[in-house]
Amino acid sequence: MKITNPWPFLILYLAFFPFSSKISIAAQDTITSSTSLSANDNLTSAGSTFVLGFFTRGNSTYLGIWYKRISVQTVVWVANRDAPLSKSTGILRIDGGNLILVEGLDKVVWSTNISKTGAAQPIAQLLDTGNLVLREDGNNNSGRRLWQSFEHPSDTLLPGMRLGWNSKVGLNRSLTSWKNDDDPSSGDYNYKMDQNGLAQCLVRFQSHLKYRTGPWTGVRFSGVPEMQPNPIYGFYCGSTPDEVFYTYELLNSSLISRLVLNRTGHIERYTWDLESNDGIWKLYWRAPTDQCDEYSKCGPYGICNVNSSSVCGCVKGFEPKTPKEWSLGVTSAGCVRKAKLECTGDGFLKLTEMKLPDSLQAFVDSSKSLEECEIECLNSCSCVAYASADIAKGSGCIRWAGDLTDLKQFSYGGQDLYIRVPASELGHFKGKKTLLATILSVNSVVLLFFLCGYYYWWKKKKGYKMNERHGDIFNDNETEDSGKSSELQLFSFNVIVAITKNFSESNMIGKGGFGLVYKGQLPNGQEIALKRLSKNSGQGIDEFKNEVKLIAKLQHKNLVRLLGCCISREEKILIYEYMCNKSLDSLLFDQTRSIILDWRKRFNIIVGIARGILYLHEDSRLRIIHRDLKASNILLDDDMNPKISDFGMARIFGGNQTQANTNKVVGTYGYMSPEYAMDGLFSIKSDIFSFGVWELWKEDRILELIDSSMSISTSNSEVLRCIQVGLLCVQENAIDRPNMSSVIYMLGDERMMPLPKQPAFCFWRGYCSDYSRNEITIRE
Structure with a gap:
């Protein structure tokens, strides 16, 4: 039937459906007084960066903003987070000068709640910054802003947003966590600027203060030393009598970024690389970081x-x-x-x-x-x-x-x-x-010089004086930390002979491809371990220097502490703090001793190793790739705390470098990542793979992996969590492996773990197999 006059149908439509009288819109960035946004429509910012629309979590529907250009829907703002729609019947429109969200027969569930707009025809617009603004209509977006979502954050701080308070306009911009992943309603954690002291940010659980950044120092927050000038972020904190705020900008246009307060109370900064198209959010920084x-x-x-x-x-x-x-x-x-x-x-x-x-x-x-x-x-x-x-x-x-x-x-x-x-x-x-x-008197100065001279003579006599012939071991300019190495003691060979009783067999406590390890005691009574490299160990003077310099610059409770070294003719000796419980492999693979390692000790060792690797990869000023992580290179102290050792094959990455190639593959087969073993490509993900090997993989009967010597009180859920983390760490493609900060996070919370793909025990493409404990270590 041909309709020649549509007006009667239009009149009937308007008569029977008065609440749909505003025209629904889609695929544009603006709502006016004559348009609205319904369940099937979206607003898209002019540059297709952000989307405003309705999304569903559980059985509830919300109005929110998320990224347009990425594959994972990541919501950065929610309007009605504490007033969800029970059905997808919401309509967003402008009414009475306010932007309102209604459900059903005009039930207002959310509003911009401006008492006096002063504008007869306001419009709402979604900007490419992710900011939803309500403003006066004007040419070239020049109208005065009446309200903006940037001043009412949810759990996410985007570049350009301000966190902080403004007493003049009565604002206190803060982040509040989601209740859980399927519920964006207000959670228990809050992140805001301190209103009672200096400019600093605070995380509270309900009313309890859990973490603070420390006050702004002019370049960073005092408690966030990682907040250094870099090519990715610019940080700024402003303070006036009326306002204190913190903000940041993104300096790299190939990335997008967000700062989020997660449901466990952690502040996390993420980046998404638009050019690499790897499809994941990468954790850039996280706090709190440690106890x-x-x-x-x-x-x-x-x-x-x-x-x-x-x-x-x-x-x-x-x-x-x-x-x-x-x-x-x-x-x-x-x-x-x-x-x-x-x-x-x-x-x-x-x-x-x-x-x-x-x-x-x-x-x-x-x-x-x-x-x-x-x-x-x-x-x-x-x-x-x-x-x-x-x-x-x-x-x-x-x-x-x-x-x-x-x-x-x-x-x-x-x-x-x-x-x-x-x-x-x-x-x-x-x-x-x-x-x-304090100004010293002349007599005090004379006395000071006398004491310094005596101390220098005493050290020389005892053999602790730096060996000038080899002093250049510490004098390169590889990093700005190199000066720290000079704090090490360079022992004379005669002192080493005395300490080890001429390298007596009774003092020998270990041996390997690198040489022998002896136990000794310094004159002050401190017990030490001396690693004497064999002439055929493959570790030359450069590799030796590398290990000395690296360990001297690194200080962490889960890294072995280097006390000194000795270079004499062809002798190369490292002096470490003594670990009475020896190496992890000496317990793991000894049926009579493995009973010492109950599940609680094993879990603490796993977490301790993870924290040590995290320090090497992210938290130290240097970025260190160990390249030979294995059980024999993990030492245990009196309290069974793990300490990573043997940095002879480690490498320093500079700046934002994350991977490199080598023609000489070094390390131990079985702990070596496929891309490193096959192509010589090593990165922080190479160490992640080696860490994952700790949790050996067999078939689908996961709990059969539990060592029979462990207590029957073992927590199955904790064991399963560790095994799953291990599987994630040994995935074949490096891009699929988590970074170490994510590993530590997953070890503490199993609810945030993705499912692993097939673990990779591959040494040539197309051939995969299990590995035995017969370790083949390759050195440069």
């Missing part, structure tokens, strides 16, 4: 350091407030002064590489120099510490009153903190200057 990021882990005046064997320690001049509990690891009570402050006779103790303490009782004066800051602090008996407010300019003054809380010390990247102590803690020097700045 020392737990707020006030060591209590007032307690310093937390993950590289210290005891983790928590007291500031010099302080002692544990509750010694008995402290010895048991309960350190929240912190430390107290051994001697009271004298006010008029105090000085300052300089602590380096510090995360500045909480700033609840801190005062800042940007006009003061550091020297003026010291004087002001000394002149106020309530001032207990001071530091520079802007480390880039070396100026500004922060002064603290009250207890100093949440102190953390880094291996690098922290800043100087000056803590007030009585003169008795500064070697009885009186006055208003720090110990380092």
